[in-house]
Amino acid sequence: MGNPKAFLTIHRQEAGYRPLHDRIHDFGEVEQTLNEKDRRTQASRCMDCGVAFCHWACPLGNKPPEWNDALYKGDWELAYRLLNETNDFPEFTGRVCPALCEKACVLNLTHHEPTTNREDECAITEHAFAENYIRIHSPKRNGKSVAVIGAGPAGLTAANRLNLKGYAVTVFDRNENAGGLLRYGIPNFKLNKTIIDRRISLLEAEGITFRYGEDIDVMSLPEGFDAYIIATGTPTARNLDIPGRELKGVHLALEMLAQQNRVLAGADISKDKLVNARGKDVLVIGGGDTGSDCIGTAHRQGCRSVTQIEIMPKPPVGHSDPANPWPAYPRTLKTTSSHEEGCTRRWNLNTLRFTGKDGKVTAAEVQEVTWESVADGGRPVMKPVGEPETIKADMVLLAMGFIKPVQPQFAENVFVCGDAANGASLVVRAMADGRRAAAEADRYLKR
Template sequence: MGNPKAFLEIHRQEAGYRPIHDRIHDFGEVEQTLNTKERKAQASRCMDCGVPFCHWACPLGNKPPEWNDALYRGDWELAYRLLNATNPFPEFTGRICPALCEKACILNLIEHEPTTNREDEASITEAAFREGYVITHHPKRNGKRVAVIGAGPAGLAAANDLNLKGYEVTVYDRHEAAGGLLRYGIPNFKLNKAIIDRRMKVLYDEGIKFVFEADIDLQHLSLANEFDAVVIATGTPTARDLKIPGRELKGVHFALDILSQQNRILDGIEFKKDEIVTAKGKDVLVIGGGDTGSDCIGTAHRQGCKSVTQIEIMPKPPVGPEDPKNPWPAYPRTLKTTSSHEEGCTRRWNINSLEFIGKDGKLTGVRVQEIDWKPNPEGGRPLMVEKGKPEIIKAELVLLAMGFLKPEHPQYPKNVFVCGDAANGASLVVRALASGKQTAAKVDDFLKK
């Protein structure tokens, strides 16, 4: 801890976003970066606490006090080594992680100005790639082969660890490129896909094999007989639907229909005119108040929408920074305003969708009902009660962003392991990475025995 008084003398400084009038016209990353002097100053605020709750809160077990101290001292290579020891892909989490560690930071409890761990993490990793600190490993092979199904964050993390342990790893994925939701769900304005490609080059060079556009039957998993072990990391491919009258109208889409297509278009893939899902010139309604819904808002703005409204069936979260129901060091379930929300959006809570309305087969609006939630006298989930009269929200495009269904799996052979969202249901990228690493350790232990 090079400067024990830094947290008293230096305030939290975030890099912030590009100006709205500039960023909504392209899909470049919206987040800016601090210069080296400012970044080191932010790292100096880390207090090296006796009990580092940041370490406790991080699913990967990252150790911010160690790499923040190295960053403050100017040893960027050591900072990356310490960071990469627990996090295989810090360039991903440094951009899109909600930073559970920051909410658990002592400075968040005392001043609501936690250390900028996530931004520090991104800066450290960019310096590592820029200065050549990211080295390629060529582990000695142990003669055993492992198949990983799914090239999303969990699958890549599992493949990375198993490869470094000496296994010959082959990754199968149904898409045309690796990344899973990192590539096909998260917009480029949050994560430029060149960042994924850069890491993929390292994984290729380290000997991991990839087979894309692979149709793997999980119900009859023949790979279990061809490999010593199989890791299933297929995520949660089924989105939660809203089966109300009018669902068949043209203009009602799942969130990933527009998000994945837009990312593919930016990657040079062409679609037929009648296949394109676009918000251009339309009133857009996003149903679902989470991060996926926020990504739809930002995408709609960049496509040239007329307006965006986001509705959520649950009550409005408390306005932070504190959440009485989830006190520090737990993650506060407070109102989150993203860069996409700042670009313009009407947000409403306690809204239940009743019917999609259309004309000549095309969507024109959604009939909704304001509701309240009352305690259930029998316990369990609160009861929904209507409030006021139904109304119609005008919309030519509806994007369903209500989450994903946890997949069900058959009984697999003993040499098959399930990880990430495929095992636990939809969650954070950082939790998927942690699950991938934990599963790799289980596979290693199983094969050694």
């Protein structure tokens, strides 16, 4: 390492967010960037720790010690080459990854100040684009073709890997553009869609064909391909089948998030189909990242208030949970930029019913619950406590996750990856599984 003792004298410095009063009025990315000097200084904190738990924790097997060292020494091109060896699209993960590597960083264990790997990754990649380090590859074709069904992070990763190996790759997607949940789930204030467009343009220049607006039935795959990658994600959101679900104003989270991203892209949505929180008291049911994205979107649409409720207990604060030791990803309370923008958060609440007037939702009836352990160590049992109460809501957004799809038995030349194979998970895990599926397809086609 260039400076093996930097971690002793230099503290973690994050770029931080744009001022709250500024960012809630637009959908521009909320995260700021450090200047080049400060970014290299932060990279110097990555120490020669012997056993790199960051590498172990990353589903892609990224090597932060190597590219952080190159960044610290000012060799941005080498840093990008090292990063891109394991990560096909670091401009995506550099913005939306929860940074499992940072949670497993030795500095997180000893100082609770891990290396800024995610921000470094994003900075390296943006520098690479700006300095034209990213060049178009023209792989020699091997005469075989592969169809990729789904243009989300798993499908794009598989397509990229197979294309670089010389296969003629065609990507099919039911939406009007590529990206999957990167485009139609994650808000622009976390990932500007021009970042996706830039990468898709590169993939097209390298020979990948994209066909949009084609909803492929996996039981009737398009003919003429030597292998198939199924990367259709988890299209079915978990619903809440309780009285009042049919009331106007109760929506699945993606109905709002996907529509807002389409509006920002220029889509014309009729007033009667518009899912907009302007002037409304919004209730978000679900405490995960999707729920957080709903909060931030509601603020930018001009809501009156936002309340987020979760049926599970409040996670512990800080780093003191003995049941969840380092280097595992910590199950601790997470406060996002959207939460900072204003939100009432409550836990251990079960939703009993929605009530309304003239066919429109006006409130949700909820009840506090407790979770009791069972003797055999199985799933805790939910028990109601106290009396039901009412939460006022003109709009309810259901952000309770997605149902893992059940896949049929496919032919031996069909490979399933990403959320379609494993259920809803992280973008970085989808990309890693897309890489796995591409390797398996390559081995099959070389037999």
